[in-house]
Amino acid sequence: MFTAILLLLLSSAPDAPDEALPPEALGAPPQANEQPTAWACTVETLQSGRQCVFEAEVAASTAVKDQAASNVRTLKDIAHALCLHAARPSSGLAADKNLVGQCERKYTEAAEDACGLGGKVPVIDAKGRFAPEARVCYLKLEKVLQDIATMATVASACCQCAEKQRCPGAGDSCHENVSHQELGTNALVCLSHLCGAACSLMMPEDTPSMGAIRSTTQARRPTRAVESL
Structure with missing residues (x-):
């Protein structure tokens, strides 16, 4: 009899108010981390030569002519900084000015040749990640920088x-x-x-x-x- 009364009281008791679980709790609902991963192809990986993954999500562009010009301009704007880094000998000496100039010419040619992407999508998304469609562009720019870095080291x-x-x-x-x-x-x-x-x-x-x-x-x-x- 006592047990039946206790069960009746428990079943009629008001539910405890829901409390939000902290994000790190095991029972918390999953949350997507939209920040670039360490494997994302970015300007930093282009400079360092690290392996990376093309993980950006970009929306198709309608103004293809303007987008193509913007893609090339975006990459040309960072040419000097990337070439300064690539043309610096491993000995720690200042960047070789002749190599910097050579690098900028070849880098610009590669950007104009392969990085417009036909204006279909942005070459880099808002989080700094290269679009999957920019794979050929990225590899051409990477080769220019790697060749310059090799020449800076040995020559x-x-x-x-x-x-x-x-x-x-x-x-x-x-x-x-x-x-x-x-x-x-x-x-x-x-x-x-x-x-x-x-x-x-x-x-x-x-x-x-x-x-x-x-x-x-x-x-x-x-x-x-x-x-x-």
Whole structure:
């Protein structure tokens, strides 16, 4: 009898007021985190070269001409900052000004070629993430920056010395030629003689010496016939 009365009282008691659970509680309703994940493809991953995921959600654009121009302009606006970073040698020296200029030209060409996206969607969403449709654009820009970073590491000091010493081959093509070991004989001799320390990592083992060049030059000179008396 007592048990029946107790159950009746419990069933008739008013419900406890609902209390909102803190977000971190296990029983709390799930909440979507709309912030970019650590894997999102952003300007930061483009600069660092980290692997990433194209996770942006962008709405289709109707003003395709304006959107295409805006896409290219958005990426060109950050070209200088990205190229300054890419053209800085790993030794910590200042960015190579020749490489910065070369980088900006190639970066701009890539942006104009592949990053308009036909004006169909924004290239970057409001949270700074590259759109999935921008994959080709992103990869082309990334390749430009990676190539410049490689040349800054292996050729920057050598080419700066070549320019200072006025060696043959100095100039815009120096970085690519040094990186690919495609310098001419005279340039190799000059760099070996005047920029040995700066160029030691990229000099071929069979680099001719200055003496060898002189000997070869002298051997090629035509001999004058001695007139008989």
